Amino acid sequence: MQEVRVGIVGLGNVGLGTLTILAENAEQIALKLGFPLRVTVVCSRTVASKALPDSLGEVYKTTDWRDVVSHPDVDIVAELVGGTTVAAEIIEGAIAHRKSVVTANKELMALCGAEIWARAIRAGINLAMEASVAGGIPIHAVLREGISGDRIVGLYGILNGTTNFILTEMEERGGSFDAVLAEAQRLGYAEADPSADVDGWDARSKLAILAALAFGEKITPSDIYTEGIRRIAAIDFQYAHRLGHTIRLVASAQQTAEGLILSVRPALIPQTAILASVRGAYNAIWVKGRYGADTFYYGRGAGPLPTGVAVVSDLMRVAREIRSGSPERVSPFAHERLGEYRPIPVTRQRRAWYLRFRVVDRPGIIAALAGILAEKRISLEAVLQLPCDNKADLPFVITAEPTTEAAIREAVKEMSRLDFLLEPPLALPIEPGL
Ligand SMILES: NC(=O)c1ccc[n+]([C@@H]2O[C@H](COP(=O)([O-])OP(=O)(O)OC[C@H]3O[C@@H](n4cnc5c(N)ncnc54)[C@H](OP(=O)(O)O)[C@@H]3O)[C@@H](O)[C@H]2O)c1
Known part of the structure; x- marks a missing residue:
């Protein structure tokens, strides 16, 4: 069966890891797909200085990503540049030329993945972004x-x-x-x-x-x-x-x-x-x-080869979809509600709390802190103090029973004004059930 052709923009950590796998594992990849994946074009600002695996064969090298997205011998463009400026142009350019896209770009997909996906669906191409989250975990x-x-x-x-x-x-x-x-x-x-x-x-x-x-x-x-x-x-x-x-x-x-x-x-x-x-x-x-x-x-979660596996696996999935003529139909973003969701403020969440203080030691400290907690209707659960000789910088911890984050924030704000504190209290939620 005819090969599917790949153009890669970005030859840094992920780009070179991807190329290594595509070159070294080409035979297995072709066996799994039933057809080969072939890299036809690669691009980076300093492409001439990049050491490419010999077994890739003849590859067109360019410093201009426009050559990749418009190249007639490219079916899938891998955007492995990162950031939200050039990367967005590369993906837009690829979609405009009706090339499918694989990206590792979390920042761009988090910001405008929904819009990019909608355009990809309209253009009838495939899009994949496995490497954008948790590198080697196929989440x-x-x-x-x-x-x-x-x-x-x-x-x-x-x-x-x-x-x-x-x-x-x-x-x-x-x-x-x-x-x-x-x-x-x-x-x-x-x-x-x-x-x-x-x-x-x-x-x-x-x-x-x-x-x-x-x-x-x-x-x-x-x-x-x-x-x-x-x-x-x-x-x-x-x-x-x-x-x-x-x-x-x-x-x-x-x-x-x-x-x-x-x-x-x-x-x-x-x-x-x-x-x-x-x-x-x-x-x-x-x-x-x-x-x-x-x-x-x-x-x-990262690294050239684990992330490279995610990119290569995406290239394989998209190549299969191209071969079977099955473009994206439903966006993974916003399939439930097409509008923006309504965020629920974290301040409504009830949690037990860990409050760590650094103080200049003197009498009445616990009473002052406990007084503020009581005022905010927060129940103090325990006071912990590990041995420490430095009375000018004494750490200790108070744990509080479950209360809303809004109440804890108010208490911390008030406590921060106390003159025996060396810094504002550190407040961490104690996650239940994890
Ligand atoms: N590193 C990881 O482990 C990891 C894990 C998961 C996801 N990611 C994501 O993968 C993407 C790439 O990350 P990376 O670590 O591989 O980055 P990187 O090492 O900085 O590589 C970026 C590459 O893009 C090229 N480039 C930059 N601007 C360009 C332009 N205008 N035209 C053509 N090429 C350009 C650079 O070219 P030159 O080398 O020629 O300067 C370089 O080869 C990012 O979105 C990142 O968030 C990375």
Whole structure:
């Protein structure tokens, strides 16, 4: 059967990983498909300096992505550039030339995936974006095919390998956030500018895509409550362990009677929870279905080859659809309601809370804090204090019984004015049932 031809734009980590697999695994891929996939065009700004696998054979190289999207010998364009500017033009250009598209771009798909998908459907082409969330975990295939017969009620994930690496290093070895971040940068796990990862923005984009797939809603990423991990200290793990918990950056989407509640934030989760066993740069997603109950997916969240597998598998799926003449018909975004969903503020959620303080020690501190909690009708559950000699910077923890986030925020705001505090209290939800 006739080959399907691929043009690749972007020859960085993911682009080169994809090319390696397409070259080394070409025979298996052709056997599985019943026809070969052939790379005909590759593009990057510095394409001449790229070492391409020899077995790819003759490939047209260009520095202009327009050559790829308009090339007559390209059936599928793989957009592996990233960002929301050039990448958007590449995908638009490909759709305009009626080429199918595979992308690894979480940022762009989180922002305007619904619109891109609608255009792809109108143009009668295929689109796939498996690599955009959790690199090597085939979670799109799971949500769109594997468990699509279920009705999803909740989804929880560790979606950012960099932050998970930092948190688990702090947990296992101690060390400040800054020291562990510097180590992560040295090892290549964190970017020179780490804010997309450590401030939660990367996980937010991924959650927006996953929640769209799981719930059929068009999610606006800026509606997702997002908090990063910069304020977590090694001491928080010691206290969390005392409480039988650990700390992870949890991306969560929960269906409630009023609508979806979405957040990305550090939270205490029980040490026995399956998500607590996710360590280092790994990712995991736990999906709760109304009929099928719990399923759990685990794997590498990034890296040239794991992400390359996701891209190659998408290329294979799209190639099959091209061969069978089956274009996209239903968008994975907004299949339930075509309008925008109504976000439910996270402040309505009831949780137990972990409040960590750093104070200059003096009499009356607990009474002052307990007084504010009582004023806000929040029940104090326990006070924990690990031995510490430094009375000028004394950490301790108060846990509060379940209350709304709105009430805790008010209490924290009021507590922040107290002059014995060295910094505002750190408030983390204690996630039940994870
Ligand atoms: N890295 C991962 O593990 C991972 C995991 C999951 C998803 N992703 C996603 O995959 C995408 C690619 O990530 P990456 O890590 O491979 O990025 P990267 O290493 O920075 O590679 C980007 C590539 O795009 C090329 N490029 C940039 N602007 C271009 C333009 N105007 N015209 C042509 N080529 C251009 C660059 O060319 P030059 O090399 O010539 O400068 C480079 O080859 C992103 O959307 C990212 O979010 C990455």
